[in-house]
Each structure stands twice: as C-alpha cells, then as structure tokens.
Amino acid sequence: MIRCKGQWLLVCIAAFLAGAGEPGNKVVLVTGAACPVASISALDLRKAYLGVAVNIEGRRVRPILMTSDERLQQIFYQSVVAMSKKSYERRRLSLMLKFGTPRLAEIDDVASVAEALEREECAVTYMWGRDAEALQGVKTIKLLWQDT
C-alpha cells in the first residue's frame, strides 16, 4: 500500500515538473525582418490584440495569434491582453457582431511563422524565445514574459 502511494507521489512530482516552465524560458514578440518597427509599448500591443488600429512609425501593426501550445496561450492572456480567455473571446466575437471586424489571423505551427510574417508587412506574433532564435527572417522586438 505504501509503495503504491509512493508511485503516485512520484507520478505527481513528475507531472508537476513537466508542467512547470524551465528557468530562463521566455516569450518574445517577433515581426518580419523587413518591418521597420523596432519596439512597441505594452499598451499599444494590448490595443492591437484587442482590435484597435495601432500605427507605429507610419506602419499598421497586424497582430497574429499563436495557438501552437496551451502554455503560450495562457501567457498571452495573462501578459499581453490581461484578461481571461473567456473575456477575450467574447470581445473578439462582439467586435465581429457589432462592426464586422474580422477576427485575428491564427498560426498553430512554429514553422509557419516566418512565412506569415514575411507575407504581411509588420505582422507581429509571440513565441517562445528559443523558437524565435531558430527562425530565419524574423526579429524580436519585445520581451513579453520570462520565467524566473
């Protein structure tokens, strides 16, 4: 019986460790290398993801949602738009219902990021720092979150 409980404890610890972020992990905001935007404030970024037109250095910022993993999405809701997933989704639906505002584009595959950012000038999205470093043709313009 004791041995059985011990196994469960080990499973729980392993699951906890697997779910926790590794120290030094970070989430960054990236755009295409050709975009002249070098930085963006947290407020402007929040506005852009909440459907407000944001122009920086004369260029329209075009936000893209990254849905490649659940943890990244949680960080987006907490650190970028500062609202729950439910509230954010209701806002997106409401904008569509009220003004016909199209919902934001989504990417669910890290490999597609470079192509998506190249296709539309000053499109931005968020991703793990390690993934951004491995991609060609994208540049990091903001640190959004860092595991401490």
Add this chain to the structure above:
Amino acid sequence: MNLPGSRGTLTAHSRSAAIALAGLLAGTPSFAETQHELLFFPSVDGFDTFSESDASVKDSSTRASLDLVYSMSSDRFRLFGEFLWSTQHTELERLQAGLRIGDQTFLWVGRFHSPAKFWTSEYHHGQYLQTSITRPALEEWEDDGGSYPSHIAGLLLESDLQWRDDSAIGLAASVGLAPVLSENRLSPYELFEDSSDHGLSLGFRATYRPENVSSSQVGVLVGWNEINVEPGTNAPPADSGSVDQATLGVFADWYWNDLRMLASVVYFDNDLAFPAQNVDDTYLLGYVQLEYATNDVVTVFGRIDDGIDQDDSAYLGLLRNSVIQRYMLGARWDVAEYHSLTLEIADTTSGASPSGSEDFNELRLQWSAVFP
C-alpha cells in the same frame, strides 16, 4: 393573447433580401487581401406565461432561432450582413457596405441597427453574447412591441476618437428611413421595398470609455423619427397621419470586478397627428440590469424595466405587445465553451391605456451558442 415575438412572417422582401445575401456570399470575390468571417448564433428557448388572476394569459411556446453574421473585409472596404431565421420570424436584419475613411472611421450605407438604441447597438441579434434571455422593454425589436425604431435604412457614420490620456470617445450618427406604423406596430423599411411612405430618421450616439480598450462605457442617445401611419391598417384613432418622435437618453455599461451594470433611460416626446386626435405625448422609459459572475461559469442577474407616465401613454397604447414594466431575475450557466443555459422568471405588464394592460408572469429557459 399576442405574446412578444409571436408574429409568423416571411415577406416577399425578406425572401428577396435573403436571396441577395446568398448571392453575395456565393459571388464574393476572393482577393488575397480580403478576409471573410461567418458566425452562427443558434438558440432555442421555451417560455411559459401565466397569471393566477387571469387564466386567459396562459400560454407556452418554443422558439428556435439561428442568427447568421457574415462580413467581408479589406483594408478600405467592408461588407456586412446579418440574417435571422427563426421558427416564428425570418428577416434580413442588416446589410451594409462600409468604406473606411479613417483609422477608426467607417461610413456605411444600407440597412443597419439604429445607433440611438444602446442594447441594440451592443448585442444586435447575437443572443449568446447577452446574459439575459429577454431584452429590456426599451430595447425591444419593432415586431416584438418595440416603441422606437431599431432598423434604419440609409447612411451611418461610426468613428472612434482616442485621447492622449488613453480614454476614447465613440461617435455614431445616422440618417435614413424611419419605420411606418402598420397593424399597430412599427414596420421598418425592408431592402428592395418600393414603398415611399417612410419618413425621416435621425440617430446619434456618443460614448465615453475611460480606457480605449475597456468594456466600461457611458453615453448619450439622441433620435428623431417621422413615423408615418400606413392608412387603413391600424385600429382607430391611428387611421392615418403621423407620429413625430423625439428621444433623448443616456446609458451606462459599467464593470466592478465581477459585478456589471447595464442601464439606460430615454425620454420620449411623441407628437401624434391623427385625423381625430392631436396629442403631445411624453413619458420616460428605462431599465437597470445587474449581473454578478459568481464564478467562471455561473452568472446571476436581475433587471427592472419601468418608467414614468408610460402606463397611460397614448402612443404606447397604439402598439401591440408593448411591455411597459418588467421585474426579472435569472441565472446563466456557461455549460461549455460557447454554450450556455439561461433561466429567467419575470413579473410583467404589457400594454398601456386606453387599450388596457395585462399583468402576467413569465418563465423562460434558453440554450444559446456561437459557432465556429
């Protein structure tokens, strides 16, 4: 008795408009820069109406609805439509083409919802997005006994101005065709209708938001409508003539953590000009709805619909099914992502003197959702 929403119609105009929308959807050019969006808001609701003192109001019914919202957007141009199908009523609610004339400014032409009504501009026909099942009496649709116009055909300008302190002012102004008074209800202009009886409608809304992206907002509503009587279709004294209706109102939609308040109060000044009656009719209608999110999935809410001098209004007395007072309590359970179940009970008064009023209780249950 005639209950709100009990009209069963599919007019030739609605059919034409539906065909036009279908053609539009099928024939939409697929430019690389063009984005298409399609949303479905289905709902099924059952309601039971009863009174301990008056057995004649006993009634029950079930209604299924599907609201389809489509938009096609490019950088400068947007086409937008909303079509509502239900087991009791089918209508092309909105069809508007818009040109972006500024970062946050659109000029629309077509059929749209009046900017001078707050709830209508906020929720349109998207049942899932509104917490309660019923709309406030002040915000009812024309065919459910609504006392001022919801649907206007003409021009609509919408703009958002952002200030340096990050607050924002939203402006919306419309000019177009008002409904006519037909069969003792307001009948809005339908696209492709050849009638020329519709008078002028002017609407305006100004909204203040303390933060540009905040959901909390307050504002003012102004409207003027020339509501012509369709001769020979209404009970006396509204055989012919017109109603000039001026409205001035305020609204608030405010959040305090898990508590939300939605409220609007509108003052009406109706100038009734009928062959046998000329009346200047004034009254106030308003509502306050409080919503409290007890946790992430359950919200309890209540609403008071009431007014001043509305119960003896000559104008409201002309309208069928016009709710003039309602005390309502309810609860909503978000059973799954994009699905909810809602229960409402209400004590309601419908109809104003001299046509006589009815007091009854309402029990409603609704499933609503949104796809995709």
